[in-house]
Amino acid sequence: MKLGYLGAVGILLAAASGAQAQAPAWKPSGPVSVVVHTGPGGGTDAFGRAIITALERDKVLENSFIVVNRTGGGSAAAVNFIHEKAGDTNTIGIFSSVWVTDSLVQEEAKVTIADLTPVANLVLEPALLVVRADSPYKTLKDFVDAAKASPGKLKQSGGSVTARDAVVRHVLMANTGAEWAFISFPSGGERVSALLGGHVDMMMIEPSEAGELIRAGRLRALAQIADKRIEGFPDVPTLQEAGFDVPNVPQARGIVGPPNMPPEALAYYEDLFKRASRSPSYVKYLADTQLDNAYMDSKALGGFLTEYRDQLRTILTGAGVKVVH
Amino acid sequence: MDAINGLVHGFGVALQPHNLLWCVIGCFLGTVIGILPGLGPAATIAILLPLTFNMDPTGGIIMLAGIYYGAKYGGSTTSILLNMPGEASSVASCIDGYQMARRGRAGAALGIAAIASFIAGTIGIVILTLLAPPLAEFALRFSSPEFFALMVVGLALVVLLAGSSRLKSLLSLIVGLWLTSIGTDLFTAQSRFTFGLSDLVGGVDFMLIAVGVYAIAEVMGSVAAREKTQLLPVPKGFRNYLPNAEELKACRFAFVNGSLVGFFIGMLPGAASSVSSFVSYGIEKAVSKRKEMFGKGAPEGLAAPEGANNADSSGAMLPLLTFGIPAGGSTAILLSALILWGYRPGPLLIVESPNLFWGLIASMYIGNVVLLVMNLPLVPVFAQILRIPLGLLFPMILGVSVVGAYSVSGNLFDVGLLALFGLLGYVMALLDFPTAPLVLGFVLGDGMERALRQSLSMSGGDPMILIDRPIAAAFLVLALFIFLSPLVGRLRRAQHGEVTAP
Numbered sequence: 001m002k003l004g005y006l007g008a009v010g011i012l013l014a015a016a017s018g019a020q021a022q023a024p025a026w027k028p029s030g031p032v033s034v035v036v037h038t039g040p041g042g043g044t045d046a047f048g049r050a051i052i053t054a055l056e057r058d059k060v061l062e063n064s065f066i067v068v069n070r071t072g073g074g075s076a077a078a079v080n081f082i083h084e085k086a087g088d089t090n091t092i093g094i095f096s097s098v099w100v101t102d103s104l105v106q107e108e109a110k111v112t113i114a115d116l117t118p119v120a121n122l123v124l125e126p127a128l129l130v131v132r133a134d135s136p137y138k139t140l141k142d143f144v145d146a147a148k149a150s151p152g153k154l155k156q157s158g159g160s161v162t163a164r165d166a167v168v169r170h171v172l173m174a175n176t177g178a179e180w181a182f183i184s185f186p187s188g189g190e191r192v193s194a195l196l197g198g199h200v201d202m203m204m205i206e207p208s209e210a211g212e213l214i215r216a217g218r219l220r221a222l223a224q225i226a227d228k229r230i231e232g233f234p235d236v237p238t239l240q241e242a243g244f245d246v247p248n249v250p251q252a253r254g255i256v257g258p259p260n261m262p263p264e265a266l267a268y269y270e271d272l273f274k275r276a277s278r279s280p281s282y283v284k285y286l287a288d289t290q291l292d293n294a295y296m297d298s299k300a301l302g303g304f305l306t307e308y309r310d311q312l313r314t315i316l317t318g319a320g321v322k323v324v325h
Numbered sequence: 326m327d328a329i330n331g332l333v334h335g336f337g338v339a340l341q342p343h344n345l346l347w348c349v350i351g352c353f354l355g356t357v358i359g360i361l362p363g364l365g366p367a368a369t370i371a372i373l374l375p376l377t378f379n380m381d382p383t384g385g386i387i388m389l390a391g392i393y394y395g396a397k398y399g400g401s402t403t404s405i406l407l408n409m410p411g412e413a414s415s416v417a418s419c420i421d422g423y424q425m426a427r428r429g430r431a432g433a434a435l436g437i438a439a440i441a442s443f444i445a446g447t448i449g450i451v452i453l454t455l456l457a458p459p460l461a462e463f464a465l466r467f468s469s470p471e472f473f474a475l476m477v478v479g480l481a482l483v484v485l486l487a488g489s490s491r492l493k494s495l496l497s498l499i500v501g502l503w504l505t506s507i508g509t510d511l512f513t514a515q516s517r518f519t520f521g522l523s524d525l526v527g528g529v530d531f532m533l534i535a536v537g538v539y540a541i542a543e544v545m546g547s548v549a550a551r552e553k554t555q556l557l558p559v560p561k562g563f564r565n566y567l568p569n570a571e572e573l574k575a576c577r578f579a580f581v582n583g584s585l586v587g588f589f590i591g592m593l594p595g596a597a598s599s600v601s602s603f604v605s606y607g608i609e610k611a612v613s614k615r616k617e618m619f620g621k622g623a624p625e626g627l628a629a630p631e632g633a634n635n636a637d638s639s640g641a642m643l644p645l646l647t648f649g650i651p652a653g654g655s656t657a658i659l660l661s662a663l664i665l666w667g668y669r670p671g672p673l674l675i676v677e678s679p680n681l682f683w684g685l686i687a688s689m690y691i692g693n694v695v696l697l698v699m700n701l702p703l704v705p706v707f708a709q710i711l712r713i714p715l716g717l718l719f720p721m722i723l724g725v726s727v728v729g730a731y732s733v734s735g736n737l738f739d740v741g742l743l744a745l746f747g748l749l750g751y752v753m754a755l756l757d758f759p760t761a762p763l764v765l766g767f768v769l770g771d772g773m774e775r776a777l778r779q780s781l782s783m784s785g786g787d788p789m790i791l792i793d794r795p796i797a798a799a800f801l802v803l804a805l806f807i808f809l810s811p812l813v814g815r816l817r818r819a820q821h822g823e824v825t826a827p
Contacts, residue, residue, distance in 0.1 A: 040368035041658040053375035071734045073526035074509060080523065105514045108523040152785055162514045183782050184511045189594035189650045197465035199783065208664060212649050212671020288664060321514055
């Protein structure tokens with residue numbers, strides 16, 4: 001009843017202002033919960049709060065959007081929470097790549113990201129492969145050749161075995177026959193400290209984390225994981241340009257909704273984030289943090305997620321990780 | 326620009342009226358959120374971050390940093406008065422702080438906490454001012470093998486935390502080590518001890534254990550003992566609100582110990598501030614001539630961890646300001662704030678943005694004075710909490726604990742865990758098991774296991790990496806000494822006994 005009423009009001013409003021006739025008729029009533037899987041200050045939480053602030057400043061958001069932290073079980077608590085809101089129109093979530101890998105390896109996961117409604121992709125995250133500036137390896141090929149010459153001697157610092165840096169390492173090793181060790185550290189600070197201190201030889205890092213250390217002559221970038229060279233690093237070749245014929249392992253962040261999201265609500269959020277991707281403050285934030293503005297609509301995101309899951313399943317299985325789903 | 330010139334310049338920035346105001350606001354907010362369990366400094370900074378986008382960045386970072394180190398001041402208040410730690414870094418302060426309060430020295434304990442925080446916080450900033458670049462290079466020599474050895478030192482200190490029975494301490498420690506292993510293993514992505522519950526896949530939050538084992542268990546114990554009157558004696562007269570000369574004298578070494586240990590551990594990425602407070606507590610007990618007083622209200626047993634957790638925040642600023650590397654959760658958000666404001670945190674920050682760099686450092690000197698001035702007069706006010714009748718106070722403690730547990734994760738499962746750990750703490754107290762080894766095992770176990778596995782994957786499985794490296798070897802020798810020290814004491818007593826017996 002209420003929705004119908006609002007819908008009718010929306011149509012009237014749309015009819016009243018000819019300029020906005022294209023805008024979808026439906027609008028959420030009241031505040032919208034934006035579920036993230038990290039605690040306040042964690043990666044996705046910080047991202048979520050920043051883009052909401054940017055979109056409020058640009059007056060893209062008509063309702064208040066409130067970040068809701070559902071931590072626990074990697075992404076499991078957040079996925080469960082959204083899944084329980086089936087049919088709800090005022091709950092969305094910001095997924096990150098962890099949501100996909102968790103759904104592959106967590107035996108405890110009863111519901112996964114595949115059970116949720118894909119709404120829109122927001123960004124793709126490029127990454128850099130870096131060594132210390134005084135390292136003998138000038139190119140990625142140097143590093144790979146050295147790793148081939150003495151298998152298992154060189155070391156890479158990184159995150160969990162299911163994180164993208166581990167996946168990229170596996171793809172590179174499988175493609176070249178080289179072999180090097182992977183050392184897991186829970187936080188980015190520990191990974192880059194281990195590299196700066198000479199305890200490991202190479203790591204994969206976000207461009208915004210590496211930029212200053214490269215500029216200050218501490219680190220050197222060997223290659224970038226991106227479809228085309230990112231703005232801040234025009235001289236660094238992509239993996240393919242560096243001579244490695246491997247697929248790019250993307251890392252994405254975007255919006256999902258509860259199962260059975262009503263079509264008019266889905267259309268509203270799709271359109272909202274499409275407008276977001278052109279809003280100046282949002283675009284500036286992505287540029288500042290060196291993220292690729294990569295909007296995809298619901299259909300494209302659904303296809304992307306399925307393909308991404310299949311790709312990761314194959315790679316992780318090949319890397320000896322126990323895949324359960 | 327050398328350090329002294331830089332600092333003078335920095336005071337010029339930090340003493341501008343609006344920056345001074347932001348500093349005071351940050352310190353005040355920090356104190357308040359420090360007092361309440363649940364919302365920690367990292368969460369508060371994250372939530373306030375959007376509001377600061379329209380501010381002048383220097384004022385903004387001064388305020389956010391104030392929240393960060395201010396929370397360490399406030400965190401001890403409820404540890405001392407109610408045995409309820411407000412932050413993870415204040416858990417060690419429960420051990421002797423609460424016992425001091427039980428002996429009627431609540432005011433003195435709050436005073437010592439404030440003074441220790443001020444001294445260690447200030448010493449930490451002095452170190453940061455004078456030695457930032459060389460110390461940052463030194464910290465890089467620290468990696469997993471050194472970290473492992475440091476954790477072994479911490480664990481050896483359990484021997485010293487032992488109460489009446491060494492066996493009971495060891496059992497308590499093992500439970501702590503087991504609890505910390507619950508969750509997803511970083512190295513294999515497999516779950517451990519989750520019993521098929523997706524709520525356990527992310528592990529158990531430290532605050533649930535600390536608040537459960539200390540605060541909830543204490544409430545249950547008091548109720549079971551049918552305590553009907555006041556929980557603790559309320560200090561009477563102004564003199565009793567301040568530490569006396571004897572207590573301050575006992576804390577002399579603790580102030581220095583807390584400052585150095587806190588700063589040193591704080592500057593290592595990956596070491597939580599709960600680690601530095603427990604390690605400094607252990608060191609304090611190890612060198613003390615009156616070990617038997619620890620756990621019974623020794624002022625130095627409160628001063629050391631309180632100092633350490635404040636020096637820890639200065640230490641954590643070191644990798645952030647020199648390399649743009651965050652040492653923990655709160656500094657990670659400060660880092661993203663700097664990036665959002667358009668700064669470029671990294672090795673060149675000190676040269677390219679001297680206003681921000683030195684302004685922030687100078688504001689931390691000011692902030693510590695502000696916090697001392699703000700907190701000391703509040704001591705008599707907070708001590709009045711003890712006047713609240715138990716019938717009201719106990720439900721309040723339970724209520725705040727439950728809200729705190731729920732607010733962090735938004736998950737009712739965590740409230741259940743909190744109750745479970747409360748029950749565990751209560752049963753342990755009944756059976757005379759010490760709880761400190763459990764908490765210490767939980768704090769150190771996770772990092773220790775990780776550091777060992779990292780070291781071994783660095784060396785391709787060769788354990789020699791742990792003793793080949795000089796810093797790691799030195800720590801391991803130290804751990805051996807600590808481990809054997811009670812034995813030495815016993816031998817000496819036995820010898821002494823032989824001489825005097827006939």
